[in-house]
Ligand SMILES: Nc1ncnc2c1ncn2[C@@H]1O[C@H](COP(=O)(O)OP(=O)(O)O)[C@@H](O)[C@H]1O
């Protein structure tokens with residue numbers, strides 16, 4: 341049934357010939373424009389579906405009131421949300437069945453589905469690659485991990501009663517690739533990305549075939565074929581802006597021609613120069629989901645995990661951590677960046693840019709409310725929201741050898757990091773000294789030998805202007821919460837640390853106003869998190 345939406349607005353056409361309107365209309369079937377004295381003087385210039393913004397160009401020289409009618413065919417159901425399921429939700433045929441049921445239990449949604457590799461497939465593929473480097477060409481078929489991966493995927497296909505042929509070609513290619521690695525005796529970052537891509541390529545093919553088998557029309561997509569364009573930083577690539585229109589065109593185009601639930605590989609992209617498969621860093625399917633959410637301008641992005649939402653701390657450190665009902669994009673981004681495995685560090689960016697709510701839900705317990713992440717929330721009662729631990733951090737104490745008041749010291753220090761391509765996490769400064777930590781995610785994805793020589797190089801360069809002390813095996817404890825109440829937070833923190841006899845080596849309050857970071861020794865960190873959790877979340881009198 342056709343539905344017509346009218347709106348009007350005042351604009352100075354001569355000064356601003358392009359008029360934008362935010363609207364929920366996703367498919368503009370026809371556009372009619374009426375002005376005070378002219379009719380049909382405007383034409384539809386572009387529809388940016390990503391931000392639900394309709395842009396119209398007006399050719400009239402002086403138009404006061406522009407009235408537009410957009411006719412939208414409501415009978416054509418539009419894609420509404422993204423649902424991402426991680427490896428923990430897809431560990432077996434049984435789990436795939438439950439996930440399919442879960443998706444179909446929302447009849448009012450038309451979701452785009454993003455899937456990770458099954459269970460621990462990515463780890464197994466990486467291990468198989470490492471073994472292939474040294475096992476010799478004749479021994480590839482005895483790599484335990486290869487047999488495991490083959491067996492898991494063939495068994496899953498069989499149990500779901502889908503044709504093995506959907507993954508047969510991939511299993512053959514995987515073995516050939518491992519043979520190639522064994523022959524070359526090397527596993528480059530580029531080959532690693534190609535190798536791990538088999539996980540997502542196979543899980544999505546099996547799942548799409550299963551959905552079709554049970555009568556839910558689905559279509560499988562490899563992200564690297566539908567416009568996920570990235571930098572060529574293999575194993576940790578960044579998504580480029582061109583991705584959004586390309587993905588929108590691809591998914592919307594197919595959907596409007598022939599609607600079928602899109603089942604998209606998470607984690608993968610295509611390098612813009614190399615045209616090779618890239619990956620978005622471990623846990624990158626969350627970022628795939630938010631990127632699709634923004635590209636299509638969807639109503640909601642759901643990431644389905646094996647926990648009841650974002651928790652007050654890592655449940656592996658403290659099993660009784662509680663779900664956090666609401667977070668802002670800023671809080672979630674800090675939490676992810678500072679080490680909470682539950683969300684990919686970059687995943688909040690597209691959601692925040694497009695202002696699309698993200699819901700973190702439990703695929704094992706779909707009734708649990710989960711965590712809702714939005715632009716703003718009521719902070720009046722908020723003190724501390726979550727405690728995050730990032731281990732194995734390198735810290736540098738840098739003391740200037742120049743006189744007090746000498747300008748340019750900070751600039752020189754940071755230009756050294758820029759030149760060496762090393763990013764810095766937490767910083768605290770006085771006039772003549774800086775303490776900082778180095779981002780392990782960027783540093784540690786390099787080879788061990790390369791890391792060591794890069795650190796030596798940093799120290800060597802810094803020693804030209806300062807006395808440098810390199811401290812390893814440190815942890816960052818990030819307190820995500822309402823920094824407006826930092827005095828209350830810090831009072832409680834130092835009470836706990838004093839009682840436990842733990843010395844804080846550096847402290848920094850982020851400009852984001854949601855994070856206070858403390859640096860302690862690695863071997864004290866977990867105990868410290870448990871004690872802080874007890875003080876903030878389990879003791880009513882202290883909170
Ligand atoms: N603050 C936290 N809140 C929730 N989960 C966390 C937190 N910190 C670490 N985790 C871990 O993150 C896991 C979920 O993330 P992940 O394994 O990436 O899920 P998936 O593979 O389903 O995307 C949980 O099982 C939990 O062990």
Ligand SMILES: N[C@@H](CC(=O)OP(=O)(O)O)C(=O)O
Nearest residue numbers: 426427456462622623624625
């Ligand atoms: N399979 C990839 C990508 C991913 O996002 O996985 P998960 O959703 O299971 O964290 C990984 O293990 O890193």
